Amino acid sequence: QVQLVESGGGLVRPGDSLRLTCEASGGSISDYTMGWFRQAPGKGRELVAAISYHGTTTYYLTSVKGRFTVTRDNNNNLVFLQMSDLKFEDAAVYYCAADTLRTRLARTEAEYEYWGQGTQVTVSS
Secondary structure (H helix, E strand, O other): OOEEEEEOOEEEOOOOOEEEEEEEEOOOOOOOEEEEEEEOOOOOOEEEEEEOOOOOOEEEOHHHOOOEEEEEEHHHOEEEEEEOOOOHHHOEEEEEEEEOOOOOOOOOHHHOOEEOOOEEEEEOO
């Protein structure tokens, strides 16, 4: 059973940067597609970015393209989300998730089997 723990959230101002880290334990995630979702108050959970098991294929939500970058370190069971030029609308709880079916770059919540507990990102002036 894989456990995922996110870290790196916090309170930032518009235009600032943050790097979120997802640390996996209990098993290797090297064969898993990994995703970063977010959920703002009163809204549904949305996929922000995803990265294939080999790290060469990525997906980004349109509103974060050019500002967010997802990467992974399979040797250390880590996934990162580098966020720059943060905007008010980026404020949310950010979740790391794992899809064990490596043949796809999953886009929906239902396709991801393992989830972290989330880390809060607050953007305020």
